[in-house]
Amino acid sequence: MTSQSKQAEMLSGAAMIIRALADEGVEYLYGYPGGAVLHIYDALFQQTKVKHVLVRHEQAATHMADAYARATGKAGVVLVTSGPGATNAVTGIATAYMDSIPMVVLTGQVMSHLIGEDAFQETDMLGISRPIVKHNMSVRRPEDIPYLIKKAFYIAQSGRPGPVVLDIPKDMTIPSQKFPYHYPDDVKLRSYQPKLKGHSGQIKKAVTALLAAKKPILYAGGGVIMGGASEELTELARYLNLPVTNTLMGLGAYPGGDKQFIGMLGMHGSYEANQTMHGADLILAVGARFDDRVTNNTKKFCPDATIIHIDIDPASISKTINAHIPIVGLVKPVLTEMLDILKQKKKKLDAAALEKWWQQINEWRQVHGGRYDTETPLLKPQYVIEQVSKITKGDAFVCSDVGQHQMFAAQYYSFNKPNRWINSGGLGTMGFGLPAAMGVKLNFPDADVVCVTGEGSIQMNIQELSTCKQYGLGVKIINLNNGYLGMVKQWQDMNYESRYASSYMDSLPDFIKLAEAYGHVGIRVTKPEELQPALERAFVEHKDQLVFLDIHIDPKEHVYPMQIPGGAINEMFLSKTERT
Amino acid sequence: MRHIISVLLENESGALARLVGLFAQRGYNIDSLTVAPTEDATLSRLTLVTHGNDQVIEQITKQLHKLIEVVKLTDLSESAHIERELMLVKVKAVGEQRDEIKRCADIFRGQIVDVSATTYTVQLVGTSDKLDAFIQALTGTPILEVVRSGVSGISRGDKTLTM
Numbered sequence: 119m120t121s122q123s124k125q126a127e128m129l130s131g132a133a134m135i136i137r138a139l140a141d142e143g144v145e146y147l148y149g150y151p152g153g154a155v156l157h158i159y160d161a162l163f164q165q166t167k168v169k170h171v172l173v174r175h176e177q178a179a180t181h182m183a184d185a186y187a188r189a190t191g192k193a194g195v196v197l198v199t200s201g202p203g204a205t206n207a208v209t210g211i212a213t214a215y216m217d218s219i220p221m222v223v224l225t226g227q228v229m230s231h232l233i234g235e236d237a238f239q240e241t242d243m244l245g246i247s248r249p250i251v252k253h254n255m256s257v258r259r260p261e262d263i264p265y266l267i268k269k270a271f272y273i274a275q276s277g278r279p280g281p282v283v284l285d286i287p288k289d290m291t292i293p294s295q296k297f298p299y300h301y302p303d304d305v306k307l308r309s310y311q312p313k314l315k316g317h318s319g320q321i322k323k324a325v326t327a328l329l330a331a332k333k334p335i336l337y338a339g340g341g342v343i344m345g346g347a348s349e350e351l352t353e354l355a356r357y358l359n360l361p362v363t364n365t366l367m368g369l370g371a372y373p374g375g376d377k378q379f380i381g382m383l384g385m386h387g388s389y390e391a392n393q394t395m396h397g398a399d400l401i402l403a404v405g406a407r408f409d410d411r412v413t414n415n416t417k418k419f420c421p422d423a424t425i426i427h428i429d430i431d432p433a434s435i436s437k438t439i440n441a442h443i444p445i446v447g448l449v450k451p452v453l454t455e456m457l458d459i460l461k462q463k464k465k466k467l468d469a470a471a472l473e474k475w476w477q478q479i480n481e482w483r484q485v486h487g488g489r490y491d492t493e494t495p496l497l498k499p500q501y502v503i504e505q506v507s508k509i510t511k512g513d514a515f516v517c518s519d520v521g522q523h524q525m526f527a528a529q530y531y532s533f534n535k536p537n538r539w540i541n542s543g544g545l546g547t548m549g550f551g552l553p554a555a556m557g558v559k560l561n562f563p564d565a566d567v568v569c570v571t572g573e574g575s576i577q578m579n580i581q582e583l584s585t586c587k588q589y590g591l592g593v594k595i596i597n598l599n600n601g602y603l604g605m606v607k608q609w610q611d612m613n614y615e616s617r618y619a620s621s622y623m624d625s626l627p628d629f630i631k632l633a634e635a636y637g638h639v640g641i642r643v644t645k646p647e648e649l650q651p652a653l654e655r656a657f658v659e660h661k662d663q664l665v666f667l668d669i670h671i672d673p674k675e676h677v678y679p680m681q682i683p684g685g686a687i688n689e690m691f692l693s694k695t696e697r698t
Numbered sequence: 699m700r701h702i703i704s705v706l707l708e709n710e711s712g713a714l715a716r717l718v719g720l721f722a723q724r725g726y727n728i729d730s731l732t733v734a735p736t737e738d739a740t741l742s743r744l745t746l747v748t749h750g751n752d753q754v755i756e757q758i759t760k761q762l763h764k765l766i767e768v769v770k771l772t773d774l775s776e777s778a779h780i781e782r783e784l785m786l787v788k789v790k791a792v793g794e795q796r797d798e799i800k801r802c803a804d805i806f807r808g809q810i811v812d813v814s815a816t817t818y819t820v821q822l823v824g825t826s827d828k829l830d831a832f833i834q835a836l837t838g839t840p841i842l843e844v845v846r847s848g849v850s851g852i853s854r855g856d857k858t859l860t861m
Binding site: 244245249253256273307308309310432436437 | 767
């Protein structure tokens with residue numbers, strides 16, 4: 119497996135791991151030391167190319183690596199010890215898996231001869247992680263390490279990306295046992311050859327169907343972001359004047375401020391996006407997977423639509439919704455090929471029909487239009503997000519936790535660039551936001567990095583305020599504090615006659631003092647008029663510092679629109695008193 | 699509908715666990731499963747019997763393809779194929795029943811491969827239906843133990859599943 123050149127440098131397994139990461143171009147490694155990985159940490163200590171970030175809990179390491187991948191498209195790398203180190207990383211691995219995020223997780227393991235003997239800090243990490251990884255492997259011979267690391271990166275980053283776990287028994291890293299080091303340029307696997315280019319016949323068929331459409335919609339998901347195809351998507355949409363909706367994972371794939379953008383679709387999608395999907399005669403789905411938070415009742419899904427589905431993963435096509443024209447391939451070359459054909463043909467859609475369709479869409483835009491109650495003296499979470507969007511000019515990296523605040527951020531922050539909206543869409547991991555913001559800030563020190571969170575989510579990884587101090591990570595925490603687990607409360611209001619079973623959080627800490635205890639700046643905001651000056655202080659005066667904005671918002675607010683369970687995609691509650 | 703899926707799998711540790719885990723994880727059925735290395739020691743050949751509607755079977759084959767260690771696969775039941783299963787049945791055989799069981803085994807082209815004073819062990823090879831029919835035919839004979847290998851299959855004619 120490893121080619122042995124005569125001049126090959128002799129390195130220990132531990133040193134090979136670090137050297138391979140350096141050769142792969144890895145700048146940061148996120149992790150936490152422990153017994154099984156001490157040789158690796160010692161190798162790390164003896165070089166300067168790969169820098170290590172010490173978190174306070176392994177889950178945070180995985181989210182940092184994950185967010186780096188979401189922001190850059192390159193795999194993030196994690197190093198944790200065996201047993202509890204590895205199990206603490208599980209939530210982060212599952213988070214990356216559900217959103218198809220490339221990540222390489224190196225887990226320590228007990229010595230080979232102890233495996234299976236219930237040794238100290240032994241856990242079957244290959245077994246535990248198997249359902250939540252794209253692939254996992256273990257090191258059997260130290261000399262295989264460079265190849266296995268190359269293979270891990272190749273699998274994580276190619277095809278439909280995902281996390282790869284490499285389990286490393288401690289005896290594979292013994293410093294005194296040295297082997298020739300050679301890092302392979304590439305890896306070829308007979309059993310894994312992801313399809314890259316789409317089928318040209320299918321692409322031609324798709325273009326013909328698209329040109330015949332009278333009521334088209336472009337539905338773009340996270341695949342466009344990870345596939346780096348935002349530019350091609352935007353060009354295609356503009357060339358044909360198509361209305362565009364993005365999924366939660368796809369926000370930023372098409373500029374949020376553009377007139378052709380009709381908002382996010384799905385469970386908390388805009389009225390116009392869900393109506394346009396339902397009424398469409400053609401859906402061009404790009405890097406999206408028709409998941410249950412988009413379709414609502416699949417039996418009632420878009421009855422008149424011909425569906426073109428472009429996706430790198432054949433298993434995503436016709437999984438929940440049957441595709442009439444499936445195209446398997448990377449979205450970027452497929453969209454480019456579609457554009458080339460269109461430009462050659464010099465054809466566009468029926469202008470009169472499209473004009474009528476846009477009139478209809480613009481009428482739908484007036485129905486709800488993202489309105490919320492502005493008469494109340496209480497601070498509205500939607501208003502907070504709008505103001506954050508304004509002060510950061512829609513250009514910040516927004517890293518979100520999970521809950522109502524996540525939906526408000528998705529709805530009211532105008533994402534104009536891809537890779538700027540970082541959230542746990544598939545798994546819905548509370549505690550994701552702060553470590554994610556840290557991962558981004560570390561790699562983009564000059565950018566505004568915002569963590570939109572709530573008092574529930576932030577407490578799931580609040581210990582990372584300490585890591586932020588150690589590495590000088592000046593993220594801005596927007597804590598939308600309503601004293602409740604807001605989304606749980608909303609469901610209890612709507613389905614359980616407001617019986618708030620365990621959704622009220624008593625005894626919250628004084629977040630200002632807490633932030634200060636960790637050496638940061640804390641600002642409390644309780645009235646609408648305090649917001650603007652507080653944001654100024656956070657983003658201008660304390661530009662380089664971590665600022666914890668504890669913002670007390672209307673505790674009764676709900677997220678709308680909200681799809682009605684069991685209904686079609688366009689059946690929604692529009693407020694506490696209105697529905698479609 | 700019943701499907702027989704044949705898979706060429708990298709003969710690596712953990713590959714089988716990954717494949718079986720996929721079925722458990724996604725709620726697919728496994729009716730039977732056989733696996734052994736091929737003439738190429740780096741490859742295992744696996745035959746899996748499952749059932750489900752067309753959409754489920756399509757998802758099963760796609761999800762199997764996604765596993766990194768799966769090299770190739772085919773749905774044997776989509777075209778002409780041969781399927782065989784091996785069964786060992788230990789029955790109580792005393793008095794007149796000894797002859798009766800022998801006759802029944804002959805009819806099904808089975809062989810008695812082990813004998814004791816009170817038992818016979820019958821070996822039978824055929825389709826799963828045939829094995830079921832033999833068990834049915836043993837009415838009145840106390841069955842002590844049944845071991846079935848699960849189905850192995852291969853395409854008819856020139857079609858092959860190889861590297």
